[in-house]
Amino acid sequence: MTNQDDIDEIRKKKLQELQQQNQEQPSQEELDNQEKDREAMLKHLLRKILTSDARKRLTNVRLVDEEKASKVEKYLLTLAKQDKLANKVTEEQIKQILQEVTEDKSFNIKGMGSRTEN
Numbered sequence: 001m002t003n004q005d006d007i008d009e010i011r012k013k014k015l016q017e018l019q020q021q022n023q024e025q026p027s028q029e030e031l032d033n034q035e036k037d038r039e040a041m042l043k044h045l046l047r048k049i050l051t052s053d054a055r056k057r058l059t060n061v062r063l064v065d066e067e068k069a070s071k072v073e074k075y076l077l078t079l080a081k082q083d084k085l086a087n088k089v090t091e092e093q094i095k096q097i098l099q100e101v102t103e104d105k106s107f108n109i110k111g112m113g114s115r116t117e118n
Contacts, residue, residue, distance in 0.1 A: 049080050053091035061098060072097050
């Protein structure tokens with residue numbers, strides 16, 4: 001093998017390594033699409049479990065305090081996954097959850113499944 005052959009072989013191996021790394025790591029576009037998909041799924045699920053007034057309240061909270069709104073959403077989604085929501089969550093229940101988040105208490109909402117408001 002000549003030096004040029006060695007160099008070509010090294011380049012070829014390096015190119016293969018780089019291609020493999022690119023295949024393993026998602027592109028920024030893929031990451032953005034995954035994030036958009038997650039957000040769309042979250043909005044869809046929240047639409048299913050919240051009344052329109054409750055969604056408006058949560059949207060307004062998000063404008064002021066993103067972290068607080070995210071905590072409430074995570075909590076609501078956990079309840080939904082555990083089938084602990086018999087009916088849609090109302091604005092009053094959102095207020096109650098927000099109060100508890102503000103007071104930094106654990107989430108223990110009484111009668112969450114007993115309301116019939118939509």
